Amino acid sequence: MIALVDCNNFYASCERVFNPKLKDRPVIVLSNNDGCVIARSNEAKQLGVKMGCPAFKIKDLITRHNINVFSTNFALYGDFSKRVMDVISTEVEKMEIYSIDEAFLDFSGYAEKKRGIALRQKVKKWTGIPVSIGIAPTKTLAKLAGAIAKKHTKSGVFIFDDGNLIRRALNIFPVEDIWGIGRKNAKKLNLFGITTALQFRECDSNWIRRNFSINELNIQKELYMEIRYPLELTQKRRKNICTSRSFGVGTTELLKLKEAVGSYANNCATKLRYQKSCCTNVSVFLSTNPFKPCEPYYNPHIVTQLDVPTNDSMEIVKAALIALNNIYNDQYIYKKAGVILGGVVPQEHMQLSLFDSLDRTKRQNLNKAVDRVNSLMGRDKVYLAVQGNVRKRRVKQEKLSPCYTTRFSDILEVVI
DNA sequence: TCTGGGGTCCTAGGACCC
């Protein structure tokens, strides 16, 4: 049996932990640049705040209902994620951290509701974060059980321990809410009269294979309790590493784009070194504002192949800046830029080039030193000149909460 | 005025090989 632990309204819950005034109050968290709603407390959901909605569209609603608004605070959420996962790991032998707020656990041996309830209480007590737990024979069914646990139980835990129960649940569960069936596929299925999870499970497998991909077939098997997506216990290296940002205000200036793209490339290289990998290609993209139909849309993208796999900041930044020069056109107002590193290979599998002129050992030592300074003293303490003034370029975050758990100056004081 | 960021996997079609 597999258990899925899912933090309830995760970012909103993190904001609440050190701010008890927010209890039972509507809370929302915004994306970068305070753009869109990316998390909502139950109270905010009840007021009709939709996921992904641009903040400016619900200004009235926010004032009218006194909704508590927060800018995204990833230092805080990342730290809480780690705490929650640490607590869970004290209770299980094997677990797969699936996302910032979810984990699949091996519950074989002792898969009972009370085990889930005890775990849930422990996480709440030790971290302050409420979670829901779904227990079932497969991941797909565990996701479904988790959804039921969140919406329809008081205990926050739901277990699929019998075939009849699964059948009854599938019969009322909409096909579009199955894990892995997205909007597009749900629409297609609806056209064939398939609206519930049970109808999907009872479809002819050959028909599914012909009209959809292998994934949908696997999902169908998982609904029949056949494991197609086993627990993944080893942490996988990322195959692509991306850093991209929207700008608060659009720009046509090449210099500003250089600073941005240089910074994103440097950030990607740092992430790459962190997972002990090298990349073999660097791609850069730009984008104008897609929400302005009156302005022409321009979305160029270019991939540069590297001779030698590398994770050297300067080399990657250089490649990114050359690419930028090649796609830049001064006739457009750019709203977003990004860098993607691809062809990622483990550091130790590096294929050297016959014509390489770089002293790679020297560069490695330099990068290592920079990484160490930045990890000890705070990010961007040392950066490349081409990045410009990194502190000046901060994104808009008007409602940022303190970094209660990751910055000494933000730690709460208890006054007696 | 104001619309996020970071990933994975699958498939079809083209280029290429012998």
Add this chain to the structure above:
DNA sequence: TCTGGGGTCCTAGGACCC
């Protein structure tokens, strides 16, 4: 007149996830 058969690899685009 009549023009094969069996592969691999790469890429773009699309779907999905959080």
